[in-house]
Amino acid sequence: MTSRVLNLGLMKAVSDFKHISQQLSRFEDDLESNRAVRDQGGGSPQLEQDITRLEKIVEILSQDKFCYEAQILRxxxxxxxxxxxxxxxxxxxxxxxxxxxxxxxxxxxxxxxxxxxxxxxxxxxxxxxxxxxxxxxxxxxxxxxxxxxxxxxxxxxxxxxxxxxxxxxxxxxxxxxxxxxxxxxxxxxxxxxxxxxxxxxxxxxxxxxxxxxxxxxxxxxxxxxxxxxxxxxxxxxxxxxxxxxxxxxxxxEEKGVYLNFLNFLINDSIYLLDESLNKILELKEIEAEMANIVEWERRPAQEREERLRVFHQWENIVRFDMRLANEDVGMLAFTSEQIPAPFLLPEMVERVASMLNYFLLQLAGPQRKSLTVKDPEKYEFKPKQLLKQVPYCHHLCPYLKGRQGICLLSCNLERWQSIQ
CATH class of the missing domain: 1.25.40 (Serine Threonine Protein Phosphatase 5, Tetratricopeptide repeat)
Structure with missing residues (x-):
């Protein structure tokens, strides 16, 4: 009975407070993005209406949040x-x-x-x-x-x-x-x-x-x-x-849970890095469009605003994905250094080699210069740190000698070593 009362009372209030906090955070992000669009040259009546509407929503949600905090948290x-x-x-x-x-x-x-x-x-x-x-x-x-x-x-x-x-x-x-x-x-x-x-x-x-x-x-x-x-x-x-x-x-659990863990960790690392780098290329494309001031100003205001909205949306996505990618690659680095054996199983060697090839191709290959953006730190994009964290060059390559998959590594090792 007490649990049900708490579920309908206190915990309902806690759930509402959490929902309001999440909504407030989303609307604050939207408001910040719209203001950034305005500051970068967008100024259509529709944009001003959106900013005014979002300001009112943020004000109301902030008041609601303060009320819940005063009642529950104190x-x-x-x-x-x-x-x-x-x-x-x-x-x-x-x-x-x-x-x-x-x-x-x-x-x-x-x-x-x-x-x-x-x-x-x-x-x-x-x-x-x-x-x-x-x-x-x-x-x-x-x-x-x-x-x-x-x-x-x-x-x-x-x-x-x-x-x-x-x-x-x-x-x-x-x-x-x-x-x-x-x-x-x-x-x-x-x-x-x-x-x-x-x-x-x-x-x-x-x-x-x-x-x-x-x-x-x-x-x-x-x-x-x-x-x-x-x-x-x-x-x-x-x-x-x-x-x-x-x-x-x-x-x-070398061939059980732990092997599955490593496979998912590798999958996530590749996906997150790939998504981040593709979005960085798209961000750079929009940066180039804005840098050509004459052509940029010739575009209709609505088109400029739409491109700026996309730009700020992708900025947030890249920041999140790159943070997770850095985290996953870092975890691969410290685990492979101390526990190399699972990475050297026959079913893992080719995956290890393919992933190393992928990382090196993206971060040290011909397209690396195309990943240069104005403020990489803003997106938590740290290519030099990622290259140092790529674990297999440091820790696993000596073990891979003579094993299946080493041929996949050899073509890029020299490039990586020259960068180091």
Whole structure:
């Protein structure tokens, strides 16, 4: 009964607050883009009407957001009482499966399967909210929540909804010491035995599982979710105990989950870099159009505005995709340096060689000069850094000698070495 009341009351308000915040962010981005179009020469009556309309929407949504913040976020004691209730609910749920023990029973108990999903979903939503308010978590013990998340985050038989499991990653992401602002969260990741034993493995498993969510937006959703997972994995890599667990998983699951993880990581790296570089070429084309002032001014105002809108839209896409590409290539770099064996499996060697060829062709090949834009840092485009991070040149090429696929590498190694 209490859970249902919270679901209809507090958590409905939290959901509305989240929705308003997301809407406000989108409209602020649209307003900024329209103002940028105006500043760059667009000035049609329609554009001015759009800016005025967006300013009014932003003002209304800002007022709504402040009202929710005043009502919800400033009452830390109330939020802690709600967290205490959800902690008890978590303990009750865990008792249904035999307590805080891993691995979970192979068969999901009917009692656990009958728990309404919103019981757990609401708990995660409240944790995400309060994790962004340091005062709300002061002196609050989070160990039970952490144990619950680790136990169920990687289990499709217990929690079938991939988005609920992804929300658990979002909670952990908020708890990273560099983000939470709380010293106590470091001990959660670095001193909690269940965390040390199972967190990395379950994150890798979820990274693979999230490829197929069943949603019509699954292709784009996976990048946001994997971004959260990648940030966590990068942090955990610097913790010796977690790094050792990672090595053990790579050894035990060399042809299972870990191989799938590497394949998806390579796929994402290639896709994101390819999308980013193609959009950079299109951005450069529009930059060239604007640089020819005489021809640019001859165009109808509406056409100029449309091109500027496209320009700013692509800027945002490139910035996001390039950030994720840098992240993925960085993860390939540090994992291949310390754990080269999975990359050298017969089924991986050709993929490794093909990916290296692709990276080198894009970043050091004949078209590299065409990727020069006015402000590459604005798009987080760092070709020299990417070239240094391309892992296989540094770490895997010595191992590849005499193996299938080395012929694919040889043609570009000399080019890469000359750049270095």
């Amino acid at each position: 009452d830390g004691a109330f939020l802690q009482r709600a967290l205490s209730f959800y902690r008890l609910m978590i303990l009750w749920s865990v008792n249904l499966v035999g307590g805080f023990k891993m691995p979970l029973p192979s068969q999901c108990p009917k009692e656990f399967a009958c728990i309404p999903e919103h019981f757990l979903d609401d708990a995660m939503d409240l944790l995400v909210l309060t994790s962004r308010i340091p005062k709300a978590l002061e002196s609050f013990v989070l160990d039970d929540f952490l144990s619950f998340i680790i136990m169920f985050m990687g289990s499709t038989s217990y929690i079938k909804n991939p988005y609920l499991r992804a929300k658990m990653v979002e909670v952990l992401n908020c708890w990273m010491p560099q983000r939470s602002g709380l010293n106590s969260t470091a001990s959660l990741f670095e001193g909690h035995q269940l965390c040390l034993d199972y967190l990395v493995g379950n994150l890798l498993k979820l990274y693979v599982d999230i490829e197929f969510t069943g949603s019509h937006t699954q292709f784009f959703d996976k990048f946001n979710i994997r971004h959260n997972i990648a940030e966590l994995l990068e942090y955990l890599w610097d913790v010796p105990s977690h790094r050792n667990a990672w090595r053990q998983i790579a050894k035990e």
